[in-house]
Amino acid sequence: MTDREKVIKGLECCNGEGLCIGKKCLYYEDEMCVETLHSDALALLKAQEPRVMAWREVIGAVLECKPVYIEVKDSKDKEHGDDRWAMVTQYGDSLTNGMICAMSSYITRETLFKDWYNKTWRCWTSRPTDEQREATPWERLK
Numbered sequence: 001m002t003d004r005e006k007v008i009k010g011l012e013c014c015n016g017e018g019l020c021i022g023k024k025c026l027y028y029e030d031e032m033c034v035e036t037l038h039s040d041a042l043a044l045l046k047a048q049e050p051r052v053m054a055w056r057e058v059i060g061a062v063l064e065c066k067p068v069y070i071e072v073k074d075s076k077d078k079e080h081g082d083d084r085w086a087m088v089t090q091y092g093d094s095l096t097n098g099m100i101c102a103m104s105s106y107i108t109r110e111t112l113f114k115d116w117y118n119k120t121w122r123c124w125t126s127r128p129t130d131e132q133r134e135a136t137p138w139e140r141l142k
Helices: 004-013 033-047 055-064 130-135
Strands: 067-072 085-089 099-103 110-113 121-124
Touching: 004 033, 055 067, 055 085, 055 099, 055 121
Parallel strands: none
Antiparallel strands: 067 085, 067 121, 085 099, 099 110
16 A cells, blocks of 8 residues: 555655755665655556445444445436445444444445345445446345
8 A cells, every 4th residue: 555645754855856846856776766655656546436335344434423425226317316425334233234324414324234235235435436337236135
């Protein structure tokens, strides 16, 4: 994993031609410092692209009370468009039973089941484009 703080410091120090300006650059010791900095910065940016979360990440979001983007297969919410940002939470022993609860400003409470994850619903790390959603395959129902 690329160290975010190192990349930020490197970008602040580098003039783009391999010369450091002002502060001590953490990439200075590397003969290919500009190329390494470029590669690390690109890796950080790509890591922020929307992607479908693994089930373990969804559980992590539940436990940390982080909002996620929920996509429901073949669902069009005409009143709210396709925006489905929601907080995923647990209630009772729902996690041990393979269930989570989605709540948002317009979803009072919706129970989502692990067995249907990535088959009829899935969570994204951030809002995907329509192209990203269409290009990302769903698992087939058995």
